[in-house]
Amino acid sequence: MGLPQAPRGKITSIHNPVFRELLRLARRRYREQKGLFLIEGAAEVEMALRGGVEIERFLFCPPLFGEGGRRLLERVRETDPPWVELSKGLFRRASYRENPDGVMAVAHRYEKGLEEIPSRAPSLILMVEGVEKPGNLGAILRVADAVGVDGVVVCDPVVDLFNPNVIRASRGTLFTLKVATASTAEAITYLQRRGIEAVVTTPAGDTGYTEVDYNKGVAVVVGSEHKGVSRSLMDAATHRVRIPMRGKVDSLNVATATAVVLYEALRQRGR
Secondary structure (H helix, E strand, O other): OOOOOOOHHHHOOOOOEEEEEHHOOOOOHHHHOOOEEEEEEEEHHHHHOOOOOEEEEEEEEEOOHHHHHHHHHHHHHHOOEEHHHHHHHHHHHHOOOOOOEEEEEEEEEEOOOHHHHHOOOOOEEEHHHHHHHHHHHHHHHHHHHHHHOOOEHHHHHHOOOOOHHHHHHHHHHHOOOOOEEEEEHHHHHHHHHHHOEEEEEOOOEEEEEOOOOOOEEEEEOOOEEEEEEHHHHHHOEEEEEEEOOOOOOOOOOOHHHHHHHHHHHHHHHHO
């Protein structure tokens, strides 16, 4: 169920069917119905290509290009899938960014299960449950990429992984990381079968986050800022860890907390 056919040319009308489809892809239900999603930004599109994401169509606006846009256009100019040019006004209207760089792509949705997570010993996995804000989920993925985790498991996702703000905040690492989705019950079974310890972050933790041995196979588990992790994941935890708080608030932004714990794991592993 792809986009309407359009010649390689310039789209200038708001009534053009390709442009109208771009606007509709802002809605999660429509993205799921069509099996498509929108990627914006030259860096993010490059990451999607690197990750093997199937592209339906490229959309360019040369007057808005930076260096990345020019390179990408040269790369795909004579290849399939097709590309079309949008006028500056239409591109800005379809863009999610304050300063768009003239590059978009429509891509096919995909799903990855737990079998996609590489079997390595000792594994370092990030498990995310119930994070509500797209920007937070994207920032968490960016941290996971920076640390070099073996995989990310998104349990019972609240946010659409292909929300434009997830893609933007992740800087496209969504496409190159091993990101699996699963129910919380499936994720717990996965950890138990592989002998991976669950290190759950919680303000009520009884262990400091630096006191855990991350050289074993571990999964760092984070939950929503509002509710934390579920009772079932808390009960399955090998360690419940806390991050010291010396100020007036009692918790960190979930992406910040993820970074603190993952970088401690990285420090211990000497990567």
